[in-house]
Amino acid sequence: MATISLIDLMKSYGDIPAVKGVNLDVADGELIVLVGPSGCGKSTLLRMVAGLETVTSGSIEIGGRNVVKAEPAERDIAMVFQNYALYPHMTVRGNLEYGLKNRGTPREEINRRVREAADILEIGALLDRKPRQLSGGQRQRVAMGRAIVREPAAFLFDEPLSNLDAKLRVQMRVEIRKLQRRLKTTSLYVTHDQLEAMTLADRLVVMNSGLVEQIGTPTEVYDRPATLFVAGFIGSPPMNLIPVSSLSGNEVSAGLPSGTDIVGIRPDAFVLEQPAEPSLALEASVELLEPIGGESHLHVRLNSSGQSIVLSVPGRPEIAEVSDIVVHARLADLHPFSAQTGRRADNP
Amino acid sequence: MQTKRTIFPSKLLPYILLAPQLAVTLIFFIWPALQAVKSSFEREDPFGFRTTFIWFDNYRRIFADPNYLSSLGRTAIFAISVTLLSMAISLLLAVAVNRLLRSGKVYTTLLVWPYAVAPVVVGILWWFIFNPSIGLAPYILRGLGISWNHRIDGNQAMILIIIAAAWKQISYNFLFFVAGLQSVPQSLNEAAAIDGAGPFKRFWTIIFPLISPTTFFLLIININYAMFDTFGIVDATTSGGPAQATNILVYKVYTDGVLNLNIGSSAAQSVILMLIVIALTIVQFRFVERRVQY
Numbered sequence: 001m002a003t004i005s006l007i008d009l010m011k012s013y014g015d016i017p018a019v020k021g022v023n024l025d026v027a028d029g030e031l032i033v034l035v036g037p038s039g040c041g042k043s044t045l046l047r048m049v050a051g052l053e054t055v056t057s058g059s060i061e062i063g064g065r066n067v068v069k070a071e072p073a074e075r076d077i078a079m080v081f082q083n084y085a086l087y088p089h090m091t092v093r094g095n096l097e098y099g100l101k102n103r104g105t106p107r108e109e110i111n112r113r114v115r116e117a118a119d120i121l122e123i124g125a126l127l128d129r130k131p132r133q134l135s136g137g138q139r140q141r142v143a144m145g146r147a148i149v150r151e152p153a154a155f156l157f158d159e160p161l162s163n164l165d166a167k168l169r170v171q172m173r174v175e176i177r178k179l180q181r182r183l184k185t186t187s188l189y190v191t192h193d194q195l196e197a198m199t200l201a202d203r204l205v206v207m208n209s210g211l212v213e214q215i216g217t218p219t220e221v222y223d224r225p226a227t228l229f230v231a232g233f234i235g236s237p238p239m240n241l242i243p244v245s246s247l248s249g250n251e252v253s254a255g256l257p258s259g260t261d262i263v264g265i266r267p268d269a270f271v272l273e274q275p276a277e278p279s280l281a282l283e284a285s286v287e288l289l290e291p292i293g294g295e296s297h298l299h300v301r302l303n304s305s306g307q308s309i310v311l312s313v314p315g316r317p318e319i320a321e322v323s324d325i326v327v328h329a330r331l332a333d334l335h336p337f338s339a340q341t342g343r344r345a346d347n348p
Numbered sequence: 349m350q351t352k353r354t355i356f357p358s359k360l361l362p363y364i365l366l367a368p369q370l371a372v373t374l375i376f377f378i379w380p381a382l383q384a385v386k387s388s389f390e391r392e393d394p395f396g397f398r399t400t401f402i403w404f405d406n407y408r409r410i411f412a413d414p415n416y417l418s419s420l421g422r423t424a425i426f427a428i429s430v431t432l433l434s435m436a437i438s439l440l441l442a443v444a445v446n447r448l449l450r451s452g453k454v455y456t457t458l459l460v461w462p463y464a465v466a467p468v469v470v471g472i473l474w475w476f477i478f479n480p481s482i483g484l485a486p487y488i489l490r491g492l493g494i495s496w497n498h499r500i501d502g503n504q505a506m507i508l509i510i511i512a513a514a515w516k517q518i519s520y521n522f523l524f525f526v527a528g529l530q531s532v533p534q535s536l537n538e539a540a541a542i543d544g545a546g547p548f549k550r551f552w553t554i555i556f557p558l559i560s561p562t563t564f565f566l567l568i569i570n571i572n573y574a575m576f577d578t579f580g581i582v583d584a585t586t587s588g589g590p591a592q593a594t595n596i597l598v599y600k601v602y603t604d605g606v607l608n609l610n611i612g613s614s615a616a617q618s619v620i621l622m623l624i625v626i627a628l629t630i631v632q633f634r635f636v637e638r639r640v641q642y
């Protein structure tokens with residue numbers, strides 16, 4: 001159990017900066033998800049916390065102790081790797097015991113912890129197998145087990161689910177969440193999958209090109225994206241970002257904060273019938289209707305600017321492709337952004 | 349493994365294509381080998397007028413000959429020393445190079461050069477370096493109070509051919525070790541580091557077991573090399589001397605057969621060597637494929 005603090009953490013490879021000054025405070029027992037596109041520095045950040053990358057400047061505190069100069073082994077952390085990194089020549093039991101043996105844990109204690117971890121993860125029957133005899137999901141569990149037996153101050157997850165198939169990924173995601181709730185171990189979790197990030201996180205850290213774009217709970221980040229990048233990254237399909245200039249025929253500029261030149265509208269904020277509240281109306285032509293079960297994605301092109309936008313509408317509307325429609329969105333559902341700063345225009 | 353099957357228009361064509369290689373193998377390997385087996389059962393009179401078939405007499409004589417038995421012992425010492433020395437040094441070099449990111453390629457290229465040098469040239473190279481009259485090494489050793497003269501001292505002569513033979517093989521071992529090390533995922537090393545193992549422990553408990561197939565393969569190859577491919581090195585440096593001290597089996601085949609013209613005994617010795625090669629090869633194929641895996 002411990003808190004983790006990152007203070008002005010920077011990393012550069014030669015002249016190329018990878019992480020450009022990150023500040024983050026992780027509370028005890030919290031699960032923080034670092035999310036961002038590949039190359040945004042999230043894995044580098046995690047590896048710095050683990051001690052696998054050197055720190056260019058700034059500091060990392062785990063449990064109040066500055067660990068920048070400490071070896072990975074001295075940081076009291078456990079890491080789950082993307083490719084699991086199980087020792088292929090050891091049995092599952094050997095894999096679980098390795099870290100404990102290295103620390104000189106007494107035999108009975110090792111046995112107790114291995115049994116406990118095996119029970120929690122339901123891998124008791126696999127203890128004498130070699131990793132190559134396990135399925136992807138089982139390997140994933142063993143990798144988790146190896147982290148659990150150590151009873152570390154913090155778990156670090158480096159895209160642990162990206163090697164699993166879609167169905168197993170959802171299942172393991174739920175299990176990781178339950179496990180983390182149960183053990184209440186402070187965790188840092190890296191993923192590029194925004195759905196995974198949204199469902200797992202106590203708080204999200206959205207990163208882009210080495211910088212933190214926004215830190216907040218999943219709902220906060222979804223409901224009030226702080227920057228244009230976050231607006232486009234979180235949510236699927238992504239938020240539509242429409243220049244104010246192409247909202248011709250709508251008296252919206254009065255209602256928007258000064259400096260707004262782009263409005264963001266979530267696909268599900270659009271409606272096909274004019275709502276009672278103040279709203280804007282956009283003329284568009286339908287290009288494609290994608291039914292995906294409970295809802296449908298409507299790809300339309302705005303008549304004013306020719307921009308393609310996506311609407312998410314419930315059910316399966318009877319709309320012919322290549323037809324003209326008018327779509328509406330409540331003014332309250334608009335996210336005002338400034339293209340110049342890339343940030344929200346209505347932030348205090 | 350998937351292999352592409354080629355369909356030939358004529359049944360004869362594949363045989364014609366294989367013929368040159370088969371001819372070379374037959375004429376330069378199979379035929380002489382059979383000749384050696386045949387000769388090993390025969391005795392020839394000193395003038396080459398008559399050959400008599402004598403069954404296993406040559407073999408019986410060889411194993412009763414103290415010269416042969418001591419040569420066998422020396423060969424064992426030589427082969428084990430060369431194998432251990434060259435494998436240990438090349439593993440050390442491979443580990444060192446594997447830690448480098450950019451300059452690794454340069455070192456790899458430089459370290460591979462000795463492999464392109466012919467054994468005789470290697471022999472002469474080390475003969476020069478250790479030449480008691482003009483060599484650099486004896487000069488330095490004299491400064492340390494060691495008198496070096498491998499022409500007189502049998503142990504020193506043995507050390508010389510071990511160094512020369514090991515040096516040549518380092519390149520080959522090095523290449524395989526580098527490839528082996530690179531196939532071990534970096535994340536395993538990192539996981540072990542987080543699991544509290546120091547660099548030395550990580551190497552012995554994680555990396556070394558994972559490259560054991562490579563190590564075992566090289567072990568066999570090196571023993572083979574030391575026992576059979578070192579004729580040139582011995583010939584150019586010590587010529588088996590002084591007083592038989594470096595007369596290893598493969599060199600003894602040559603001195604007994606070509607110099608002393610005892611064809612029968614020499615042939616029997618080469619057949620024994622051949623059996624050792626076959627045995628080592630069988631071991632290699634059976635075990636490399638099966639036992640050493642994880």
